[in-house]
Amino acid sequence: MAVDSAISSPLGPPACEKDAKALRFIEEMTKNCDSVQENVLSEILTQNAGVEYLQQWNLNGATDRETFKSKVPVITYEDLQPYIQRIANGDRSPILSSHPISEFLTSSGTSAGERKLMPTIAAEMDRRQKLYSLLMPVMNLYVPGLDKGKGLYFLFIKAESKTPSGLVARPVLTSYYKSQQFKTRPFDPYNVYTSPNETILCVDSFQSMYSQMLCGLIYREEVLRCGAVFASGLVRAIKFLQLNWQELAFDIETGKLSTKIIDPAVRDCVSKILKPNPNLARFVREECCEGNWEGIITRIWPNTKYLDVIVTGAMAQYIPILDYYSGNLPKTCTMYASSECYFGLNLTPMVKPSEVCYTIMPNMGYFEFIPHDPSNPITISRDQPPHLLDLADLELGKEYELVISTYSGLCRYRVGDILQVKGFHNSAPQFKFIRRKNVLLSIDADKTDETELQSAVENASELLKKYNTTVVEYTSYGDTKTIPGHYVIYWELLVKDPSNGPADDVLDQCCLAMEESLNSVYRQSRVADNSIGPLEIRIVQNGTFEELMDYAISRGASINQYKVPRCVSFTPIMELLDSRVVSVHFSPKAPHWTSERRF
Numbered sequence: 001m002a003v004d005s006a007i008s009s010p011l012g013p014p015a016c017e018k019d020a021k022a023l024r025f026i027e028e029m030t031k032n033c034d035s036v037q038e039n040v041l042s043e044i045l046t047q048n049a050g051v052e053y054l055q056q057w058n059l060n061g062a063t064d065r066e067t068f069k070s071k072v073p074v075i076t077y078e079d080l081q082p083y084i085q086r087i088a089n090g091d092r093s094p095i096l097s098s099h100p101i102s103e104f105l106t107s108s109g110t111s112a113g114e115r116k117l118m119p120t121i122a123a124e125m126d127r128r129q130k131l132y133s134l135l136m137p138v139m140n141l142y143v144p145g146l147d148k149g150k151g152l153y154f155l156f157i158k159a160e161s162k163t164p165s166g167l168v169a170r171p172v173l174t175s176y177y178k179s180q181q182f183k184t185r186p187f188d189p190y191n192v193y194t195s196p197n198e199t200i201l202c203v204d205s206f207q208s209m210y211s212q213m214l215c216g217l218i219y220r221e222e223v224l225r226c227g228a229v230f231a232s233g234l235v236r237a238i239k240f241l242q243l244n245w246q247e248l249a250f251d252i253e254t255g256k257l258s259t260k261i262i263d264p265a266v267r268d269c270v271s272k273i274l275k276p277n278p279n280l281a282r283f284v285r286e287e288c289c290e291g292n293w294e295g296i297i298t299r300i301w302p303n304t305k306y307l308d309v310i311v312t313g314a315m316a317q318y319i320p321i322l323d324y325y326s327g328n329l330p331k332t333c334t335m336y337a338s339s340e341c342y343f344g345l346n347l348t349p350m351v352k353p354s355e356v357c358y359t360i361m362p363n364m365g366y367f368e369f370i371p372h373d374p375s376n377p378i379t380i381s382r383d384q385p386p387h388l389l390d391l392a393d394l395e396l397g398k399e400y401e402l403v404i405s406t407y408s409g410l411c412r413y414r415v416g417d418i419l420q421v422k423g424f425h426n427s428a429p430q431f432k433f434i435r436r437k438n439v440l441l442s443i444d445a446d447k448t449d450e451t452e453l454q455s456a457v458e459n460a461s462e463l464l465k466k467y468n469t470t471v472v473e474y475t476s477y478g479d480t481k482t483i484p485g486h487y488v489i490y491w492e493l494l495v496k497d498p499s500n501g502p503a504d505d506v507l508d509q510c511c512l513a514m515e516e517s518l519n520s521v522y523r524q525s526r527v528a529d530n531s532i533g534p535l536e537i538r539i540v541q542n543g544t545f546e547e548l549m550d551y552a553i554s555r556g557a558s559i560n561q562y563k564v565p566r567c568v569s570f571t572p573i574m575e576l577l578d579s580r581v582v583s584v585h586f587s588p589k590a591p592h593w594t595s596e597r598r599f
C-alpha cells in the first residue's frame with residue numbers, strides 16, 4: 001500500500017452542530033488511542049475487581065496493562081462456558097461482572113451446535129448507541145442532503161428465549177431494536193426510516209418484510225438510501241419483491257392491507273400510511289411484471305444515493321447481485337460489531353468494498369492483538385499468558401487476531417476475527433476485515449466450520465449403510481446464485497453393490513439428515529428467516545476427487561501434503577466438479593428448529 005494513503009486527514013466539515021460534536025469525539029478518541037485504551041482497561045478492572053473470574057488471577061487490585069497481561073489468560077468461549085452456564089442457571093453472584101447481567105446476547109457463532117451466549121450489562125446499550133450515533137455524522141461528510149428524505153432499511157428482530165433462571169437470550173440487534181434507546185429515539189432528520197417501529201418489531205419474518213416493503217414502496221420518491229444490516233438481507237428483500245409485487249401492488253391500489261398481515265400493531269400503523277394510489281400500483285406492476293430485475297433498486301427508488309449494507313467478509317459474495325440490482329450504486333459498510341462488543345466504524349464509507357477499513361473506537365472495550373502469520377503460528381497457552389500487542393503497537397500491512405476485554409466481563413476473549421492494518425486515522429489503526437477463523441460456509445448469519453460439516457456428512461451417511469454405500473470424499477460450496485443461497489455438498493460414493501445402491505429418495509433424506517446435524521443458526525435461517533434454501537447434494541462420478549487432486553498438483557500443490565479442500569469456490573474447480581455430477585438431490589423439507597434453546 002502507498003504510504004500516502006496511510007496518512008489520515010481530519011474529518012470535516014460537519015453537516016451540523018450535532019455532527020461536529022460527534023466528529024470531534026472521533027478525533028479525540030483516535031488521537032489518544034493509547035491513553036484511552038489504558039483508561040478503559042483500568043475502568044474495566046476497577047469495576048470488576050471483585051468478580052470471581054478476575055479474583056482467581058490474583059491481580060490484587062492492579063489495573064495496569066502489565067499486570068493484566070502477565071496474569072490473565074487468553075481464552076475462548078469454551079473456557080468461559082462453565083461461568084456462563086452458572087449465570088444462565090440463576091447464580092446472581094458477581095461471576096464475570098460486578099454489574100448485574102441484564103441479558104444474554106446470542107451470537108451467530110456457535111458452540112456445540114447452539115448460539116454462544118454473551119453476557120451483557122445495561123450500560124453496554126449506551127456504548128452501542130454511542131457508536132451508532134457516530135455513523136450518520138461520518139456519512140454526512142460524503143453524501144449531502146440526507147436530511148431531505150428517508151432511509152429504506154429492512155431491519156428484523158428474531159425469536160428470543162429465556163434461560164432457566166429467566167434471563168432473556170436474543171441476538172444483539174433484537175435487543176437493540178427492542179430497547180428504549182431505539183424505540184423512543186429522538187427525531188433526527190438525518191435518520192428517518194420508511195419502516196415504522198412496529199414493522200421492525202414484528203417477529204414474523206413474512207409480515208415484517210411485507211409491511212416494510214409496502215412502506216418502502218409508498219415512500220419510494222423520498223428514499224435516499226436503501227439498506228439492511230448485511231448484504232444478504234437486502235438481496236432477500238429484493239427477492240421478496242419479486243415474489244410478492246402483485247399482492248403489494250393490489251394493496252396499494254385498493255388502500256387495503258393484505259389479510260396475511262395479522263399482527264395488530266403492524267396493521268394499525270401501516271393502515272395509517274396506506275392510501276389507495278392507483279398510479280403507484282400501476283408503476284409497481286409496470287416495473288415488476290416483465291421479470292427484469294436489473295437496476296430494480298434505482299428504478300423503484302430513483303433517488304437512492306447508496307446501499308447501506310455490509311459487504312465485507314463473508315458478505316462479499318453478494319456484491320455482484322447487488323450491483324446488478326442497483327446499477328453499481330456505492331455500497332457503504334458503515335460499522336464493524338459483534339454480540340461480544342461493538343468495535344468501530346468506517347470513516348470513509350464511500351470507498352470500494354475491497355478498500356473498506358474499520359477504525360476500532362478505543363472507548364468501546366480494551367483491544368489486544370495476536371500477530372497472525374500462518375507460516376509462524378503463535379501457540380496460546382492458558383497457563384502462560386502471552387504478551388499481546390495493543391492498538392498502539394500495530395504495524396501497517398500486518399495481520400492480527402482480535403482479542404477483547406469488555407465492561408460486561410469478557411477478559412482477553414478471542415473473537416476469532418482476522419484483521420489487517422491498512423492505515424491509520426490519527427493514531428488509531430484502520431483494519432481490513434480479512435476473515436473469521438474456522439468458517440467454511442456462510443450464506444446469511446450462519447457460520448459452519450469444518451468439524452460441523454464433517455459430522456453432518458457422517459450423520460447423513462449413516463442412512464447409506466444399509467445400501468452398503470459409503471461417502472469416500474466430499475467438499476462443499478456456498479451457492480449464492482440462488483436466492484436465498486444454499487449449501488451444496490459434493491459427494492463421491494462407493495456403492496459396493498450397484499444392484500442395491502441408494503435410490504434418489506434416500507439421497508434426498510441424506511440432505512435433510514445433514515441439515516438436521518447443522519447448528520441452530522443454520523436451522524433458524526432455514527426455518528424462521530427463510531434466508532437459506534434447501535441443502536443440495538451433488539453426487540459426482542467415481543474418480544472425481546482424484547482428478548481434483550491431479551488438478552491441484554498440476555497447479556503446484558505438494559503431492560505429500562495435498563488435502564481435499566472441504567469448501568471450494570475457485571471457478572475451474574467448480575467447473576470440474578459440476579461436469580462430473582451424476583445426480584442432484586435436495587432436502588425435501590425444512591429441518592427441525594424451535595426458538596427454545598437448550599441451556
Ligand code: AMP
Binds near residue numbers: 107310312333336337
Ligand atoms: P455475531 O457474533 O453474530 O454478533 O457476529 C459478529 C461477527 O460478524 C464478527 O465477529 C465478524 O466476524 C462478523 N462481522 C461483523 N461486522 C462485520 C463487518 N463489518 N464486516 C465483516 N464481518 C463482520
